[in-house]
Amino acid sequence: MLNLFVLFPFALFVYSFSFPSANQPIWADEFDYSGLPDSTKWTYDVGDHGWGNNELQYYTRGDLRNARVENGILIIEAHQDSSFSKAYSSARLLTRGKAFWQYGYFEIKAKLPQGLGTWPAIWMMPESSKYGGWPKSGEIDIMEHVGYDQGVIHGTVHTDAFNHTKGTQKGMQKKVEDCSEAFHVYAIDWQKDKIDYYIDGEYYFTFAKTESGKSEEWPFDHPFHLILNIAVGGNWGGSKGVAGDIWPQRMEVDYVRVFSKKPH
Secondary structure (H helix, E strand, C coil), rough: EEEEEEEEEEEEEEEEEEECCCCCCCCCCCCCCEECCCCCEEEECCCCCCCCCCCEECCCCCCCCEEECCCCCEEEEEEEECCCCCCCCEEEEEECCCCCCEEEEEEEECCCCCCCEEEEEEEEECCCCCCCCCCCCCHHHEEECCHHHHHHHEEECCCCCCCCCCCEEEEEEEECCCCCCCCCEEEECCCCCCEEEEEECEEEEEEECCCCCCCCCCCCCEEEEEEEEEEEEEECCCCCCCCCCCCCCEEEEEEEEEECCCCC
16 A cells, blocks of 8 residues: 655645555456446457358357356357358457556466367457567467367467467467366466466466567567457367257356466
8 A cells, every 4th residue: 555645735635545466456357247248348359250260150249148247157158040141159258448468467267168169269369460460469379179179278379480370389288177067267477578378277388488589489568458259160160060969058257367467
């Protein structure tokens, strides 16, 4: 607590400011409300143009079927729905324009969907394209899961030099057998020279700033925002097909917390 004393001719005013400690989030959504996601914190990507991966879902805006908060949990739910041109709907929530960060500790407690063709993700993209369009300005995938490889969690980064279109992406996989039955905490510790990956507090991967430090290899020196979504099908998620009898499927999120640095 910092107290500032300001003296005016006829009064003494005391202003008190509280700064969050390392163990207090600088931004969070605990989902302690009901209805649509908090519009002061979240916005939506909308459409069904494939999102660069030939995905099948139409991302809706403000549709409770696809994104809602109930019983303290954010639910992102993908539906099979013939009223959409590609027969699926889902939601993609993001903090773009609302909140963005350069470095910090990001943790999200979530339970994942399952089934052939599901592709949930918790990830980060640049608030602005400092070095150019994807992947030049970077991408940080905190958690990805594809339904045909149940229980395998992927933590990955993409840059101009290291990305999946070249087969050079940098990442690691970790087995989490019950990721669709239980909540787990997916996290990264993004610092000036590295990004450490954690699941349930257990470290499993580091992407370190390269010796050259060139933006083609390390573009992670500018603000990024958070994204939560479920894709259907796509080049990766649908590479072994999309099951027709598993829908709807949901990702449940207990909380999203951002810290200035990794809590003790």
